[in-house]
Amino acid sequence: MIEDFVSDIKECEYKDGIIFGKKKKIHYVANPITKRIWNAVVNKSSEADFDDNDFVPQKELGTFLENLNSYYSGKIVFEYLHKNIHALVHLQVYEKQDKNACFVYIKEEN
DSSP: OHHHHHSOEEEEEEESSSSSOOEEEEEEESSOOBHHHHHHHHSOOOOTTOOOOOBOOGGGOTTHHHHHHHHTTTSSOEEEGGGSHHHHHHHHHHSOOOTTOOOEEEOOOO
16 A cells, blocks of 8 residues: 555746745655545555545544655655755645645655
């Protein structure tokens, strides 16, 4: 289930400032963090009765990111998209992402 979650990677080009920002690119997971995905990553469970596709609020993510990164054991490092405010705003405005959904992106050195 984790591989399915991270399999849909999209590229986003955004400016890292309001007017004079430089253009940057990130690769983000197009799937939002749902309760079902959260359960698979944090509790390492894909129970059929936990088929909830509601979004997990930012304040309830807990150890999701640490568990996701440990699953890939250093090969890939993910970060929450809401920690990159310029990219988040770009995606919410231009890609019409749901403002209640949380996403992750692949953290790369710029």
